[in-house]
Amino acid sequence: MSWLRYWLQRLWxxxxxxxxxxxxxxxxxxxxxxxxxxxxxxxxxxxGDSSGYLKSTRNFDAVISVADNLASQxxxxxxxxxxxxxxxxxxxxxxxxxxLGPIMLVWQGGRLVYRSKGAPPDLRGSGTEDMETLYIxxxxxxxxxxxxxxxxxxxxxxxxxxxxxxxxxxxxxxxFLLPLLxxxxxxxxxxxxxxxxxxxxxxxxxQEVAARGPQxxxxxxxxxxxxxxxxxxxxxxxLLLRVNQSALRERSFIADAAHELRTPLAAMxxxxxxxxxxxxGPVQRELLNGILSSGNRAGRLVGxxxxxxxxxxxxxxxxxxxxLDALLQDRLAALSGLASxxxxxxxxxxAEPVCVMGQRESLVSLVDNLVENAIKYSPPHGVVRVxxxxxxxxxxxxxxxxxxxxAPELRTRVFDRFFRxxxxxxxxxxxxxxxxxxxxxxxxxxxELSDAQGGGLLAQVQLPLCGGQV
Numbered sequence: 001m002s003w004l005r006y007w008l009q010r011l012w013x014x015x016x017x018x019x020x021x022x023x024x025x026x027x028x029x030x031x032x033x034x035x036x037x038x039x040x041x042x043x044x045x046x047x048g049d050s051s052g053y054l055k056s057t058r059n060f061d062a063v064i065s066v067a068d069n070l071a072s073q074x075x076x077x078x079x080x081x082x083x084x085x086x087x088x089x090x091x092x093x094x095x096x097x098x099x100l101g102p103i104m105l106v107w108q109g110g111r112l113v114y115r116s117k118g119a120p121p122d123l124r125g126s127g128t129e130d131m132e133t134l135y136i137x138x139x140x141x142x143x144x145x146x147x148x149x150x151x152x153x154x155x156x157x158x159x160x161x162x163x164x165x166x167x168x169x170x171x172x173x174x175x176f177l178l179p180l181l182x183x184x185x186x187x188x189x190x191x192x193x194x195x196x197x198x199x200x201x202x203x204x205x206x207q208e209v210a211a212r213g214p215q216x217x218x219x220x221x222x223x224x225x226x227x228x229x230x231x232x233x234x235x236x237x238x239l240l241l242r243v244n245q246s247a248l249r250e251r252s253f254i255a256d257a258a259h260e261l262r263t264p265l266a267a268m269x270x271x272x273x274x275x276x277x278x279x280x281g282p283v284q285r286e287l288l289n290g291i292l293s294s295g296n297r298a299g300r301l302v303g304x305x306x307x308x309x310x311x312x313x314x315x316x317x318x319x320x321x322x323x324l325d326a327l328l329q330d331r332l333a334a335l336s337g338l339a340s341x342x343x344x345x346x347x348x349x350x351a352e353p354v355c356v357m358g359q360r361e362s363l364v365s366l367v368d369n370l371v372e373n374a375i376k377y378s379p380p381h382g383v384v385r386v387x388x389x390x391x392x393x394x395x396x397x398x399x400x401x402x403x404x405x406x407a408p409e410l411r412t413r414v415f416d417r418f419f420r421x422x423x424x425x426x427x428x429x430x431x432x433x434x435x436x437x438x439x440x441x442x443x444x445x446x447x448e449l450s451d452a453q454g455g456g457l458l459a460q461v462q463l464p465l466c467g468g469q470v
Contacts, residue, residue, distance in 0.1 A: 025191045032187060053088055053102050054131060054157055060146035063155045067106050067113065068148065074113070081106060081114040088157075103141075107154040125156050134158065201229055209236070213441065217244035269295045319357040319443070321466050324395055325350045325388055327360065331367045332386060338372065343380035346371075350388040354395045355466040358443045366439040369432040370399040370459050377403030378456070394445075394462045402456040411449040436461070 053059055063084055070077035081104070089101035105123065106114040120136045125145040134141045143158035201224045208222055219237040224230050272291045332346050339346050356363075374384040382402040389396050406414055406421055413419050415437040418430040433447075436459075440447045445463035452458040 024195045028191045054144040060155050064148045064153050067153045068151050085116050103158045105156045109152050322356055322358050324354045324356050335371050339375050342375055344375050344378045345383045347385045354388055356395050356463050357466050362439045366436045369436050373432050374399050374401035393465055395465050397461040400452045400458045405457045
């Protein structure tokens with residue numbers, strides 16, 4: 001039943017989530033319904049198509065001709081008029097709407113010679129040939145009266161007006177009304193399809209924006225010709241330009257400030273080391289050691305800031321084919337002194353050559369930060385294991401230590417700049433993992449943190465292999 005619940009939840013999300021396509025489609029359907037409602041209201045108000053026989057002059061001419069020609073034969077006159085009356089009512093009788101059929105009254109010499117069956121006894125018009133509305137016994141009738149031009153014959157035709165006249169109109173005009181009524185429930189499908197086609201340029205812009213990385217602030221390449229969408233794309237490009245300029249100014253300021261700080265920090269360290277050799281007492285030596293330690297931390301922070309600025313700018317610099325296994329061996333050899341001073345052993349497992357497309361300095365920063373962190377947080381006599389392998393078209397680099405690790409709820413936040421685990425007692429700047437994540441992202445890779453098998457933290461970096469390597 002879990003799969004059924006999954007699909008029901010997914011269906012509910014699709015139905016409940018607001019979309020522009022559904023909104024436009026509903027607007028179209030509602031607009032059509034409103035238009036149809038207006039048409040039906042007009043039909044009801046005007047008596048529907050039941051007034052069609054009132055507009056036909058031939059009907060009145062035929063009745064007047066029969067009445068005049070048979071004026072001397074009242075019985076035959078009544079029979080003939082009854083036949084005409086029945087013919088006019090045939091369509092209504094066939095549709096079971098006989099009560100909406102026409103009513104016919106004929107006068108000659110001021111005397112009523114014919115009245116339709118069921119006609120109100122006091123139904124009488126004004127005598128004009130214009131269409132008029134009569135109210136008899138709380139019922140509304142549309143009526144018209146025509147006089148003969150050669151005799152005193154007067155013919156009046158009338159029809160009741162009501163909601164049911166809509167069905168009369170549909171019946172008499174069904175050749176164009178019925179197809180519309182039948183297609184009304186099917187309107188959502190063509191409406192949805194037409195909107196989907198119309199919004200194709202919008203989706204193309206959305207796909208280009210979604211494919212962008214966090215460092216790609218270049219203008220959108222797609223230039224839609226549509227006025228509304230072009231205005232939005234121009235606004236987005238203007239925003240990207242402003243953000244890019246602001247980011248460039250920020251990176252330039254940080255890089256310049258970090259570069260300028262290196263010289264005074266180096267001078268301070270040289271002077272402190274010179275004074276340390278001339279210190280007379282343990283108190284002075286302890287103070288100078290503290291100055292040297294703080295200077296080293298500040299120097300490391302400045303170096304990391306420069307690394308971070310370089311890693312942010314790698315997206316615009318060309319990548320070259322690089323042997324990652326050889327680089328890893330070089331960096332572990334360079335860091336072996338740091339590991340020995342901390343009583344930590346380094347182990348490397350890289351059984352096969354691994355090549356990636358990248359920048360050496362950036363990848364050096366990634367490896368150094370991960371390995372230095374592992375060494376710093378590992379206990380004395382601990383082991384830092386570094387491995388490199390090819391898995392499913394990816395170069396997988398893992399660095400595993402035996403330190404205290406990082407709580408699962410903090411493993412995404414530690415990649416933020418200057419964020420550190422609040423429970424961590426070791427000193428640091430909170431930039432090492434941020435640099436590693438920035439380098440991995442600029443090379444199209446990912447970095448994840450998890451628990452190591454023997455306790456501690458395991459950092460895993462995945463980078464795309466160089467073309468042609470499996």
